Amino acid sequence: xxxxxxxxxYLIKTRGQQVTLSCSPISGHRSVSWYQQTPGQGLQxxxxxxxxxxxxxxxxxxxxxxxQFSNSRSxxxxxxxxxxxxxxxxCASSQTGDYSGYTFGSGTRLTVV
Amino acid sequence: AQSVxxxxxxxxxxxxxxxxxxxxxxxxxxxxxFWYVQSPGQGLQxxxxxxSGDTLVQGIKGFEAEFxxxxxxxxxxxxxxxxxxxxxxxxxxxxxxxxFGTGTRLQVFx
Numbered sequence: 001x002x003x004x005x006x007x008x009x010y011l012i013k014t015r016g017q018q019v020t021l022s023c024s025p026i027s028g029h030r031s032v033s034w035y036q037q038t039p040g041q042g043l044q045x046x047x048x049x050x051x052x053x054x055x056x057x058x059x060x061x062x063x064x065x066x067x068q069f070s071n072s073r074s075x076x077x078x079x080x081x082x083x084x085x086x087x088x089x090x091c092a093s094s095q096t097g098d099y100s101g102y103t104f105g106s107g108t109r110l111t112v113v
Numbered sequence: 114a115q116s117v118x119x120x121x122x123x124x125x126x127x128x129x130x131x132x133x134x135x136x137x138x139x140x141x142x143x144x145x146x147f148w149y150v151q152s153p154g155q156g157l158q159x160x161x162x163x164x165s166g167d168t169l170v171q172g173i174k175g176f177e178a179e180f181x182x183x184x185x186x187x188x189x190x191x192x193x194x195x196x197x198x199x200x201x202x203x204x205x206x207x208x209x210x211x212x213f214g215t216g217t218r219l220q221v222f223x
Contacts, residue, residue: 102147
């Protein structure tokens with residue numbers, strides 16, 4: 001079956017702009033989580049959605065937001081981009097989000113200039 | 114505080130040598146534990162996971178991990194490393210959410 005699909009694969013944006021990233025989970029998976037990966041901070045949890053509801057949230061400013069649609073696809077939005085937002089953004093899906101394990105997408109590489 | 118610690122930032126081994134990557138967790142109970150591998154510019158691939166039961170877990174690519182409750186550890190092992198194993202390895206645990214260690218970069222010399 002198809003894996004977790006993240007689009008776009010690469011993105012270059014200017015400071016102050018906003019960006020929307022997309023994640024399509026594995027069919028049947030209802031949980032989608034987002035992570036930010038940077039060389040300095042490692043893998044940081046952003047938020048998790050389950051059946052269109054945000055179930056968990058990490059310690060990121062309100063500029064970072066997300067949502068999940070009824071087909072479990074999820075989007076992540078970052079407003080007023082800062083240089084420090086440059087990172088690899090990873091999406092992971094799981095059936096229930098607790099014990100079943102997560103499958104990760106290849107990520108979206110965001111560069112803010 | 115809930116955390117996952119990988120004490121080794123960088124490990125270098127020769128091809129064919131054995132490998133052990135260390136992982137410790139801090140949590141009030143036994144979390145679900147995972148090892149992931151990441152090649153440059155790629156996402157994370159699940160190597161193996163531990164939920165309960167047998168403390169020695171077999172994974173893909175010839176990797177195994179042993180859970181030791183007394184040491185709060187979940188170390189990853191491979192008896193003979195291949196050059197293609199060079200990558201970054203992340204230990205992770207579910208403690209209400211998936212928490213990652215800082216990763217161990219593995220370099221393999223021919």
